[in-house]
Amino acid sequence: MKEIVFDHVSKAYGKASVIDNLNLTVRPGERLILLGASGCGKSTTLRLIAGLEDITTGSLYMGGQKVNDLPSGERNVSMVFQNYALFPHMTVADNITYGLKIQKLPQAEIAARLSSVLAMLELSGLEDRKPRELSGGQRQRVALARAVVKRSDVMLLDEPLSNLDAQLRGHARKELVRVHQAYRQTFVYVTHDQVEAMTVGDRIALMHKGRLQMLDTPHNVYNRPANVYTARFIGSPPANILPAQYGERQLQVGRQTVRLPEGWCARVAQSGSRELYLGIRPEHIRLEWEQPDNALAGVVKYVEDYGNRRGVYLDVEGSEVAAICDRSDWQTGQPVYFTPDPGKIHLFDCQTTQNIGYPEAYHVENIYQYQSI
Numbered sequence: 001m002k003e004i005v006f007d008h009v010s011k012a013y014g015k016a017s018v019i020d021n022l023n024l025t026v027r028p029g030e031r032l033i034l035l036g037a038s039g040c041g042k043s044t045t046l047r048l049i050a051g052l053e054d055i056t057t058g059s060l061y062m063g064g065q066k067v068n069d070l071p072s073g074e075r076n077v078s079m080v081f082q083n084y085a086l087f088p089h090m091t092v093a094d095n096i097t098y099g100l101k102i103q104k105l106p107q108a109e110i111a112a113r114l115s116s117v118l119a120m121l122e123l124s125g126l127e128d129r130k131p132r133e134l135s136g137g138q139r140q141r142v143a144l145a146r147a148v149v150k151r152s153d154v155m156l157l158d159e160p161l162s163n164l165d166a167q168l169r170g171h172a173r174k175e176l177v178r179v180h181q182a183y184r185q186t187f188v189y190v191t192h193d194q195v196e197a198m199t200v201g202d203r204i205a206l207m208h209k210g211r212l213q214m215l216d217t218p219h220n221v222y223n224r225p226a227n228v229y230t231a232r233f234i235g236s237p238p239a240n241i242l243p244a245q246y247g248e249r250q251l252q253v254g255r256q257t258v259r260l261p262e263g264w265c266a267r268v269a270q271s272g273s274r275e276l277y278l279g280i281r282p283e284h285i286r287l288e289w290e291q292p293d294n295a296l297a298g299v300v301k302y303v304e305d306y307g308n309r310r311g312v313y314l315d316v317e318g319s320e321v322a323a324i325c326d327r328s329d330w331q332t333g334q335p336v337y338f339t340p341d342p343g344k345i346h347l348f349d350c351q352t353t354q355n356i357g358y359p360e361a362y363h364v365e366n367i368y369q370y371q372s373i
């Protein structure tokens, strides 16, 4: 188990900046997820750890040792790639043990590790097959076995489940966690799939355009988004974000106003922000047909049927707002109302896009850089 520390790390290809001043500590033995949209720099971050790319500026430490100039082969990491990268002409057993033979481990040790990993990943009986004779899920398990069998300090996984269908992926997620619990290596796991990030990760590092947006547990990333980008990235549908002004203890959203309770007024006053974004998750909106007290009004634009629930999309002062509802009798064009629940809303500063409700999200452990939207 090794700690990995990015200390002001940047990476550029020519003039193109890909990683911008990354400060991130991966704790020994944790499963850290690098999450973000395509092109945000997740794979590059992983490749920097593996030593497959050079760092442009800053320092990378593994187990307390600065590794900027340490060759890839000396970093004691193993990798699982999206395409598995199995040797097609080798059997399952040879694929799994290839690295161990190169390391010249004793035959008995190789055999013991092979049989343990075959059992762990339910591959026993398949050891003499070639990769083309395996299903996608079995190939994925062989790739995982090949990485696990090395017993390296650090395991790097780059979208390891994305070639599997949805059902197999759910099974493989649980398997990955089980394998990690057995070996307790430091896992750094790249995905663009938030469900995978939430279910596999001890913590999630959300990236956008080469910058870390938030680093925290799945629970906090969902419930205490550090900034607008995080609130909009996480959740399906993601959080609704409405421009709002604060004044006289109330929020003005377009031509409508809602009162804020004392706690929120104090926090907004402390932040000094007046121009805000109001954030509300779709599942925290309770739509009503009659106007209740302190409510915002909207008009139903369209409805998506999810089978057990409905996604109702409204126009509220020119912004689209999604609400998740149990009822099914919504009509397009129908006026509806909802009272923002003070315990569930978020308020973000319009300039910095930071969540003013959770200033503690910005202490040293959770270094992040905000993006303007």
Ligand SMILES: Nc1ncnc2c1ncn2[C@@H]1O[C@H](COP(=O)(O)OP(=O)(O)OP(=O)(O)O)[C@@H](O)[C@H]1O
Residues within 6 Å of the ligand: 013, 016, 018, 036, 037, 038, 039, 040, 041, 042, 043, 044, 045, 192
């Ligand atoms: N060798 C390279 N030369 C120039 N630019 C590169 C190189 N490798 C990656 N990039 C650029 O760096 C950025 C980040 O790429 P990276 O592969 O890290 O993103 P990613 O978040 O893993 O994306 P994806 O999910 O699509 O794999 C992209 O804009 C990409 O085009």
